[in-house]
Amino acid sequence: MSKRPLTVLLANPRGFCAGVERAIEIVERALQKYGAPVYVRHEIVHNRFVVESLEAKGAVFVEELDEVPEGVPVIFSAHGVPKEVPTEAERRELFYLDATCPLVSKVHREAERHVRVGHHILLIGHAGHPEVVGTMGQVPENAIQLVESAAEAEQITVADPENLAYITQTTLSVDDTAEIIAVLRRRFPQIHGPKKEDICYATTNRQEAVKSIAQNCDALLVVGAPNSSNSQRLVEVAEREGCKIAILVQRAEDLDWSQLAGVSTLGLTAGASAPEVLVEEVLEACRAHFDVTIQEVSGAVEDVIFKLPKELSDRAATA
Structure with a gap:
């Protein structure tokens, strides 16, 4: 029996931003340099697949600093921490690395x-x-x-x-x-604002990419986590642009195929903390149900790279 055709409009850019890539690399390099376990306060980024992958390599995720034992490195997540956290780490003489997005x-x-x-x-x-x-x-x-x-x-x-x-x-x-x-x-006409808007380039670019395809889709999937703010916003942007079915999905296995009944054009993107492997996973699942044609939709080109902490630079890592 032949499969029903499905055109997938693949949004660009999508997935990992420079801040997320930096945060994950900080954990991976710390594990290489200091050995397991390396503790991480809060999810390093909001994605269970990423967190579980790092756990498998020896990262231990905790919610608060008092869960971190003496004598092990601790990393602060990409989302940033209140000043009291590094202050407490210093009081306890813990070695810490800050993965806060620049x-x-x-x-x-x-x-x-x-x-x-x-x-x-x-x-x-x-x-x-x-x-x-x-x-x-x-x-x-x-x-x-x-x-x-x-x-x-x-x-x-x-x-x-x-x-x-x-x-x-x-x-x-x-x-x-x-x-x-x-x-x-x-x-408040006298109010002061930032010289450059605080919403980051990656959030802006991913929302613009969704806007460029939402009106041409019968449904749009956002690969991302429920606690990921930027992923949730992509769903809202699609809905605001007139896409009647906009769904946040963590993994392909979470898809409810009945929601895609009658869909002939599907938009697909990923939040800034979702790896491309999960997008590929969704595409493979679509191929099992449909005769899929992929159309890559061009968008902003991102070439931002953030430096690692000096303790994990190539020179320091090999010292």
């Missing part, structure tokens, strides 16, 4: 700079996300307020509207964030 670190420095000059900070982001927890932990508690939506931006009260600044989580919806910023700028 673009998240940039937001941390912005927050510190605003506090130094007396600005009260409005942080646009999602409550409880590790990146938000880490950013809020860079400054005194009374120096920063979280804004999650345009509705909240309409209602928020501040003591001194003349000394106000905003920063943002790096993995937000570009369009939703623009709405929130527009409200803040209308309500």
